[in-house]
Amino acid sequence: MxxxxxxxxxxxxxxxxxxxxxxxxxxxxxxxxxxxxxxxxxxxxxxxxxxxxxxxxxxxxxxxxxxxxxxxxxxxxxxxxxxxxxxxxIAFDGDGGTLDLAILPTFGARWLIPRMGDFFARHRDVTINFSTRVRPFDLRAEGIDAAIMAAPPSLPGLVHHRFMGEMLLAVAAPSLLRDRAVTGPADVAALPLLQQETRPDSWDRWFTAHGLQRGGGQPLVFEQFLLVIRAAVAGLGAALVPSFLVKDELAAGELVPLPGGELATDGGYHLVYPADRETYGPLVAFREWLLAAP
CATH class of the missing domain: 1.10.10.10 (Winged helix-like DNA-binding domain superfamily/Winged helix DNA-binding domain)
Structure with a gap:
């Protein structure tokens, strides 16, 4: 007191x-x-x-x-x-105001930010302060209105909406494959592997889905998917990434799909916010826009 x-x-x-x-x-x-x-x-x-x-x-x-x-x-x-x-x-009863939004760095750069022009055209009186997070965090303790996360939150008192699924795709640079015969998923096990640190079992699940076991070598681990992708382009190893994050590299020929196709996951992308922010004007505007986004 x-x-x-x-x-x-x-x-x-x-x-x-x-x-x-x-x-x-x-x-x-x-x-x-x-x-x-x-x-x-x-x-x-x-x-x-x-x-x-x-x-x-x-x-x-x-x-x-x-x-x-x-x-x-x-x-x-x-x-x-x-x-x-x-x-x-005041913004609880209006359409304008400021939204403090935490986003995943690569998801933000490659999916969200390119679409934000449409949001701001529709909501000119809403300001969004973007920050990035990779690891789990407490929204309320950090004063964040909402966050985009790759998994549902475990803390009580939070509301979440899954707005997008995810397919993982194994990719590599042509330079990595030049002197290697990679004709099936079993050949991928012989490649050096790249891994995003919050997805430590993704390669294991990929190999299990193909009836295989991952090789004994330890993957190179990176904090962000963007670093994983750039390492793959540099020929440092094979990457297992959400397919929508590498559309540009695939189109440019910097990366090519590896045998095995896409792997559906239980994950996806979630808009998360404290329950007491549910009617906050800027959050309502962003939530409605995000859940309707193509």
Missing amino acids: FARRLIPSTAALIAFEAAARLGGFTAAAAELNQTQGAVSRQVAQLEALLGVALFTRVRQRVVLTPAGRYFADQVQDILGRLGHAAART
Whole structure:
């Protein structure tokens, strides 16, 4: 339980933040359209409440004390988050606002981002802040509105929609195959293999589906599918990747399919968000657009 008696008024915090940022009461008063005396009184009341000096008065100017510098950093963060929260609360009853969206890097670059022009044309008043995640994370702890994940979330209190399936395709660069006879899935076992780190059993499942066992060599492991794809193009090994992620490389002849065809998986791509964000305006707009996307 926080100490209510120590919570200053918002007006005092705003006056202090302006004075700290601008380096004086006069400049703060001009920005806030108040008198210099009013700003000085609000800061004095704040110091009295806290029992510590926030400024040192030196002739015609004020300088933050060590306590003042610390408090100024905290107040700037608090006021920023308060304003951000207010704007996002307003967006619950409107179509505009900001959506903080975490995406898978390669999926984002190769599938989502090329389609976002259509979304923004339909929702000009929605802003999306994109960030990337590869490993599982807690949306609520990180203040993320929604995320696109390759598996349903395991944490309670989250809503998820599977909007896209996935087919895995084994591919390799022509240079890797030049001096090798690869005529069937069994020959793939002799190739060096590339693997994305969050799919540690994908090659095992691929070989099992063809009645085979993976060879004894350890695959090269990469954090992102984009790195797996570029390593495959460089001839470092065979890659097992979602087929839609390598359309460009296949069309350009940088990669070729290996024998065995596509492998259906139980996975896919999911839009995930906390249940309490379900009616948040920007999320509603993005969810409806995403679930209808071709």
